[in-house]
Amino acid sequence: MAIVFQKPKTLTDATLHYCPGCTHGIIHTLVAQAIEELGIEGKTIGVAPVGCAVMAYNYFTCDMVEAAHGRAPAVATGLKRALPDNIVFTYQGDGDLAAIGTAETVHSATRGENITVIFVNNAIYGMTGGQMAPTSLPGQITQTTPYGRDTATAGYPVRICEMLSTLDGVAYAERVSVDSVPNIRKARAAIKKAFENQVNKKGFSIVEVLSSCPTNWGLTPVEALDWLRENMIPYYPLGVYKDKTGGDK
């Protein structure tokens, strides 16, 4: 029998703790595939965030460090400066990367740290039970915006790829989505490229992955993907925002 799919060897056998229908599992697989395909597992160190992916250190087979909330890019900077020939990536959610860790994100980017940042944007704080995220959409109902996000008092969502693409230190910024098979294929290519850039010492690479949170959005997994497509993608257009690597696009 021909094998058409198997779990990447760069994922451990630990059972993922994510909710049914959560897309973290897909994104973990894409990251693990990139590491496996590039043959860099032995020299890769991942930095896990605080948020739903806090236990990512149990799922990847490479060496892992658990950072404080928002500090993953600073931890990754320390690792990369100590081990410049290794591959260092962070895996962060929207609260971690775009709220409490904004300074660390912006400054690791502007320094052009040669690291890879995987940014999972699902427009909500998942782990703490569904509060407003910096990327929650205007009008979006969450536990802490029970009447919908009112931009007059809660401000506007942060568009990270657009913002970071203005910085000279950023080599590559692309926004992808995992709502459909074609988009997952594009996401896979983008994540691999973000790791390849680091191997080739191109500098700071970030891939923002639009993701769903059926549990806290109060939707079924399928409805959640529809909501992502209909609401998030218009506000957060997909595509390459910056590419100084001389690659395609």
Place this chain on the structure above:
Amino acid sequence: MRHVRDHVPGLCNSSGKVVNILAERVLMKGNEALAEAAIKSGCRHFFGYPITPQTEVAAYMAKRMPKIGGTYLQAESEIAAINMVLGAASAGVRAMTSSSSPGISLKTEGISYIAGSDLPCLIINVQRGGPGLGGIQPSQADYWQATRATGHGDFHILVFAPSTIQEMVDLVYTAYDKADEYRMPAMILADGMLGQMMEPVEFPEREADHLIEKPWATTGHQNKRPHNIVNSLYLDPNELEQKVRERFQRYEIIKEKEPMAEEYLVEDAQIVLVSFGATSRIVKSAVNTARSMGIKAGMIRPITLWPFPEKVIQKAAETASSFLSVEMNMGQMVDDVRLAVNGKKPVYFFGRTGGIIPSPAEVLAQIQKIMGGAK
């Protein structure tokens, strides 16, 4: 000083004396001496942020690191700097950050994570007056923070309190070695006076093999070992309790083996002054004057603030009639003195705060007040 040098292998000859000092001694600011000592200890990764009165540490590192293949990085905040230290320490290298009081408050988050992840590192606090923005003059008002609460959770860090520039150098060597040995953060608790002043100093070369193996480091497993994880999260309370208990077992060993103190004229002293860091220099002058007046005064100078040298104080409590803790704060270390004396003898306190250095005359007046001005 001998107390410190005894703890640093490879620093001096067997008699504990460094020969031919004069030829090697240079005049150096405390802050710069701290930085050079860290470099001599093998530190090649410094992450900092400017703040008075410690900025010369960062400036010195910025000058030296590029010439020796090291990293000097000016972070976007003290928070980022301490987390860069966490990253570099995870990689197994000797990493360092330095700051002054308000900046240390920002670092406490990272220090807690570093302690919870069992990582070694060196943190410098060149203290200034507080709370809040406070002032920029010398202070010891971060004693409680350093010994009680450098972050949330059940943990300790090693805290060393030098009183001379030479001791700043020697204690940096010790701090790195002990941090590595016990896998925990170490702090040099200095102050604006020590940071800014110059004294002659020499930098003994370390033996090449003083660095220990760190098999736990996340350096990339090269497909040769299971993956290493540096982590402080334990969602199962039983597991977390077990981890914390293991750490506290280590602390017990440290409390047994590592306390350091200087005892000055304590043996026959009726009044024992307790003082650390820069303040102890003033206290020593006052003790000498008191002795010349016929008052039997002595001094205990804790060199490690955690572990606190409580046995030295307990022993003195057998013979002395009273204790006087002198500090540049409103009375912080005096808590530890009282705990060690345990009600056996009266413990008094004298301090100046806000960045004011007490004068020897003020301290002498306190001694006279307690001793009734007589023998």
Place this chain on the structure above:
Amino acid sequence: MALTNFLLAGFGGQGILFSGKVIAYSGLMDGKEVSWLPSYGPEMRGGTANCSVCISDEPIGSPLVLTPDILMAMNLQSYDKFIHSVAPGGMAIIDSTLIDKKTDRTDITAVYVPATALASDHDLQGLANIILIGTMLKHAPFADFEAVEKAIQKCVPPRKSHLIEANLRAIKLGMEY
């Protein structure tokens, strides 16, 4: 000499801290224990600057000099602030170009040197501080001349090494005054 305490004071930019360094290094070159403690603060140029220096045969206790054996004053504010703190039997070296007062204290030796004027007369602009150290060395020999010479060589940074000769000339000028 068991212990000599120096207090040097003036405006930022007059080389107060540098003067202190020269004195401290001179003591070090003579094999003594020394300390140097600057005032520090947000002012860089034009503000007040002062510096405590101790030279001793014994390890130095407090490096903060409150009652100096030797005061070097280079502006009126510093003179007014510190002249009364000089230890009885001590000495004050005063730049009389910038300070037109004379002390009525009889328990100290006051030496008035028009150092700033001397500096400009002898093409030694900016070295009034070093002229005053020369005078200090003559009236209160805190170190051998050779030690001071070596100290100047140590203290002048390499990129300004062309100024060593002028500094030595300033010392000698101060000693002759």
